[in-house]
Amino acid sequence: MLLNHKYIAEDKEADMENITLIGMPGAGKSTVGIVLAKVLGYDFIDSDLLIQKEEGKLLWQIMRDEGIAGFNQIEERVNSQINVTHSVIATGGSVIYGPKAMEHLRSISTVVYLKVNYRTLRRRLGDLNKRGVVLKPGQSLSDLYQERTPLYEQYAHRIVSVGGKNVQQSVEEIINALSDSSAVDTRGQ
Numbered sequence: 001m002l003l004n005h006k007y008i009a010e011d012k013e014a015d016m017e018n019i020t021l022i023g024m025p026g027a028g029k030s031t032v033g034i035v036l037a038k039v040l041g042y043d044f045i046d047s048d049l050l051i052q053k054e055e056g057k058l059l060w061q062i063m064r065d066e067g068i069a070g071f072n073q074i075e076e077r078v079n080s081q082i083n084v085t086h087s088v089i090a091t092g093g094s095v096i097y098g099p100k101a102m103e104h105l106r107s108i109s110t111v112v113y114l115k116v117n118y119r120t121l122r123r124r125l126g127d128l129n130k131r132g133v134v135l136k137p138g139q140s141l142s143d144l145y146q147e148r149t150p151l152y153e154q155y156a157h158r159i160v161s162v163g164g165k166n167v168q169q170s171v172e173e174i175i176n177a178l179s180d181s182s183a184v185d186t187r188g189q
């Protein structure tokens with residue numbers, strides 16, 4: 001049920017107090033995440049903004065100065081240090097390359113993979129280089145989608161398909177998935 005605030009108080013899983021959104025760039029982690037936080041009465045944080053604040057640089061400047069591997073290390077460190085309660089955490093799409101960060105996020109939150117089909121992503125993303133996506137030389141969006149999908153699935157407690165949905169519908173789906181004990185749950189595996 002949408003906007004069921006009882007969920008916050010009564011669902012055991014909500015005791016974890018945080019929800020982390022993972023998924024491909026353009027999946028809507030930031031766009032949907034802030035609305036989800038508002039609906040639940042949670043705080044909202046965006047890992048990408050934390051990284052920029054800590055480093056005093058924009059993401060593309062960090063990638064330019066430190067390279068992709070350096071950016072990934074910074075991203076792993078910053079995400080491993082997140083210490084919040086009652087928050088929706090929108091991560092950057094490349095967070096799943098940092099196993100320490102993912103274990104930390106899994107320990108402080110319910111991790112939700114926002115799954116978007118390839119065609120929808122292609123339409124949303126436009127020029128990947130302008131967006132500052134972590135791409136190896138010669139890697140296409142299709143390559144990236146195939147490389148990352150198993151990692152998002154591996155780290156997710158819940159998987160929510162949001163490709164054909166607007167922001168409001170996506171928020172509803174996430175809340176439903178969090179309330180549904182039969183939904184995909186990979187914890188303990």
Ligand SMILES: Nc1ncnc2c1ncn2[C@@H]1O[C@H](COP(=O)(O)OP(=O)(O)OP(=O)(O)O)[C@@H](O)[C@H]1O
Nearest residue numbers: 024025026027028029030031092093124165166167
């Ligand atoms: N139904 C939808 N849900 C979410 N975003 C949508 C939708 N339709 C179009 N968009 C657009 O897709 C983009 C989603 O980008 P957003 O920055 O939220 O993705 P992200 O998952 O946070 O990516 P990143 O990993 O780069 O941080 C935005 O430009 C948003 O306006």
Ligand SMILES: O=C(O)C1=C[C@@H](O)[C@@H](O)[C@H](O)C1
Nearest residue numbers: 025059092093094132133134
């Ligand atoms: O998916 C990615 O490779 C990225 C997504 C962004 O959120 C940023 O974290 C960064 O630009 C890399």
Ligand SMILES: [Mg+2]
Nearest residue numbers: 029030090091
């Ligand atoms: Mg984002």
